[in-house]
Amino acid sequence: MSDFSNALSVSASGLKAQAQRLVHVSENIANADTPGYRRKTVSFETAFAGSEGTGAVEVSRVNLDRRELQKIYDPSHPLADETGHYQGSTVDLMIEIADAREAQRSYEANLKMFDQVRQMSAGLMDLLRR
Secondary structure (H helix, E strand, O other): OHHHHHHHHHHHHHHHHHHHHHHHHHHHHHOOOOOOOOOEEEEEEEEEEOOEEEEEEEEEEEEEOOOOOOEEEOOOOOOOOOOOEEEOOOOOHHHHHHHHHHHHHHHHHHHHHHHHHHHHHHHHHHHHHO
16 A cells, blocks of 8 residues: 555645646736746755655745846836836746646646546455455
8 A cells, every 4th residue: 555655645746846836837927017026936856755765746945037137118117217217027928828837737647646546546445345
């Protein structure tokens, strides 16, 4: 049964990691028009149990996009300088939409894996009861 629980924990860690990724993508989309906002990205790393890797993943620290902020010309904006420019954000909505779709599909794949392991475990229990 430890293989089943290991498979469940691996898929659960994937679900958790992709959910966290979707949180940051949604924050980026919500702040796309916020002046001075820097895009947040997350990366994943292998989770270790003791001294060995289990195949599970976890979210490492959140990184901010260090690209130069885009300059937007709008002399009527309250943050505009004497030339009429203000600093926009580093969020590109096309990239965020692509990241959201990728995270969603990865989440769904982990969910299907979780469900398959659960069904296999239930099937094994039914066989053992006979």
